Amino acid sequence: xxxxxxxxxxxxxxxxxxxxxxxxxxxxxxxxxxxxxxxxxxxxxxxxxxxxxxxxxxxxxxxxxxxxxxxxxxxxxxxxxxxxxxxxxxxxxxxxxxxxxxxxxxxxxxxxxxxxxxxxxxxxxxxxxxxxxxxxxxxxxxxxxxxxxxxxxxxxxxxxxxxxxxxxxxxxxxxxxxxxxxxxxxxxxxxxxxxxxxxxxxxxxxxxxxxxxxxxxxxxxxxxxxxxxxxxxxxxxxxxxxxxxxx
Ligand SMILES: Nc1ncnc2c1ncn2[C@@H]1O[C@H](COP(=O)(O)OP(=O)(O)OP(=O)(O)O)[C@@H](O)[C@H]1O
Numbered sequence: 001x002x003x004x005x006x007x008x009x010x011x012x013x014x015x016x017x018x019x020x021x022x023x024x025x026x027x028x029x030x031x032x033x034x035x036x037x038x039x040x041x042x043x044x045x046x047x048x049x050x051x052x053x054x055x056x057x058x059x060x061x062x063x064x065x066x067x068x069x070x071x072x073x074x075x076x077x078x079x080x081x082x083x084x085x086x087x088x089x090x091x092x093x094x095x096x097x098x099x100x101x102x103x104x105x106x107x108x109x110x111x112x113x114x115x116x117x118x119x120x121x122x123x124x125x126x127x128x129x130x131x132x133x134x135x136x137x138x139x140x141x142x143x144x145x146x147x148x149x150x151x152x153x154x155x156x157x158x159x160x161x162x163x164x165x166x167x168x169x170x171x172x173x174x175x176x177x178x179x180x181x182x183x184x185x186x187x188x189x190x191x192x193x194x195x196x197x198x199x200x201x202x203x204x205x206x207x208x209x210x211x212x213x214x215x216x217x218x219x220x221x222x223x224x225x226x227x228x229x230x231x232x233x234x235x236x237x238x239x240x241x242x243x244x245x246x247x
Contacts, residue, residue, distance in 0.1 A: 001063070001064050002025040002026060002027050003026050003027055003028045003030075003062065003063060003164060003165060003197050004024070004025060004026040004049070004060070004061070004062055004165055004197070004199075005024075005025050005059075005060070005061040006022060006023060006024040006025070006049065006058065006059070006060050006061075007023055007058055007059045007060075007061075008021045008022070008023065008057060008058040008059070009021070009022045009023075009024070009045065009048055009049075009055060009057075009058035009059075009060070010022075010055065010056045010057045010058050011041075011044050011045075011048055011053065011054075011055060011056050012056045017056075017221050018041045018044040018221055019041040019044045019045050019048065019218075019221045020041075020220075020221035020222050021058070021222065022041075022045060022058070022218070022221075022222070022223050023223065024045075024049075024216060024223070024226075026165065026197050026199060027197065028164075028197055029195060029196065029197055030197050030198075030213075030214065031191055031197070031198045031200065031211060031212050031213060031214070032197075032198070032199055032200070032212060032214045032215070032216060033199075033200040033201070033202060033208045033211065033212035033214070033215050033216070034046070034199065034200070034201050034215075034216045034217075034218060035201075035202070035203075035205065035208055035215060035216070035217055035218070036217055036218035036219055036241070037219065037241060037242060039220075040218040040219050040220065040221070041218050041220070041221040042201045042218055043169075043201070044221075045218065046082075046167055046169065046199070046201055048060070049080075049167065049199070050072055050075065050080060050082045050167050051067075051070050051071045051072035051073075051074065051075040051080070052071075052072050052082075055068060062075070062078055062079075062080065062164075062165070063078075063164070065078070076105075076161075078164075079162075079163045079164035079165060080163060080164070080165045080167065081158040081159075081161050081163035081165070081166050081167070082158070082166075082167040082169070083154045083155050083157075083158040083166065083167070083168050083169060083171065089142045089150060089153055089154055089157060090142060091141065091142050091143025091144075092141060092142075092143060093141070093142055094138065094139050094140060094141055094142065095129060095134055095137050095138050095139070095140055095141075095142055095145065095149075095153050095156075096122065096125050096126065096129065096138040096139065098142050098153060098156075098157050099125035099128050099129055099153070099156045099157050099160045100118070100121040100122050100124075100125040100160075101121075101157070102125070102128075102156070102157035102158065102159075102160035102161050103120075103121045103124040103125050103128070103160040103161070104117060104118075104121040105160075105161050124160060125138075125156075125160060126138065128156040128159055128160045129156055131156070131159075131186075131189070131190050131193070132152045132153070132155060132156045132159075132186055132190060133152065133182070133186050134149060134152055134153060134156060137149060146179075147174055147175065147179070148175045148176070148179030148180075148182070148183060151171055151172070151173070151174075151175065151183065152183060152186065155168070155171060155187070155190070159190065159194055159196065162195070162196070163196050164196060164197065165196065165197045165198075165199065166194075166196050166197070166198045166199070167198075167199050168198055168199065168200045168201070168202075169201055170201060170202050170203060171183060171187065171200070171202065171207075172184070172202065172204055172207050173203070180204065180207065184207055184210045184211065187211055188210065188211060191211065200212055208229075209229055209233070212229060213228065213229055214226075214227065214228060214229065215227070215228075215229050215232040215233075217232060217235075217238050217241065219241040224237050224238065224241060225237060225238045
């Protein structure tokens with residue numbers, strides 16, 4: 001049984017199908033990137049999988065359970081975390097506090113406010129900050145971190161929840177070349193250790209090829225390729241869709 005099984009996922013606005021009959025499976029601990037030209041339907045697909053957008057048709061199963069109709073908060077309780085394209089951290093809290101809240105989200109509710117839970121949450125938060133190269137900024141207000149560090153903090157907050165599936169929206173968006181290089185290095189080592197499956201959407205193909213062994217390609221709402229990165233890269237249909245952009 002796969003961790004995530006999407007069958008025939010479709011989202012239409014009127015007669016226009018932004019996502020059209022997409023099948024997608026993700027195994028436990030697998031890292032899979034979804035790529036495609038602008039408007040291909042990537043964000044729409046991710047929003048449906050994360051429970052942020054109603055499906056016109058199709059089904060989603062998580063660990064065998066039919067979660068098609070569940071909203072995002074119910075999916076979060078089942079271990080689906082999403083790190084947003086748009087910064088979604090609390091700017092007025094320190095980096096440590098942001099990650100601690102993520103770590104404590106995993107704990108039973110009755111322990112949430114206790115001193116022991118705070119301590120345990122802080123310890124776990126420090127581990128994730130360290131893994132993402134942010135230990136020195138633990139006490140800095142999130143809103144005062146550099147853009148690249150804020151994106152890494154979002155990933156730390158999401159991973160601290162120890163999700164079964166992490167949906168990662170453009171982790172290097174808006175980063176400088178140097179920040180992107182550092183982020184790819186950090187994500188590679190974090191992904192190797194984390195026990196989570198990752199669905200990644202990313203425009204920067206260098207980042208995609210550095211991080212994801214498997215790639216799914218969308219074009220005009222349809223899946224046109226799905227397989228190991230090298231095969232997808234060499235696929236003529238993919239090269240056509242990108243007008244030779246993968247050479
Ligand atoms: N609320 C909406 N109403 C109507 N059409 C929409 C809506 N949201 C998205 N679309 C259309 O659906 C198509 C797919 O959009 P989507 O944002 O999923 O693509 P994408 O692959 O994520 O694009 P990008 O790479 O530019 O972010 C686009 O043509 C877009 O204009």
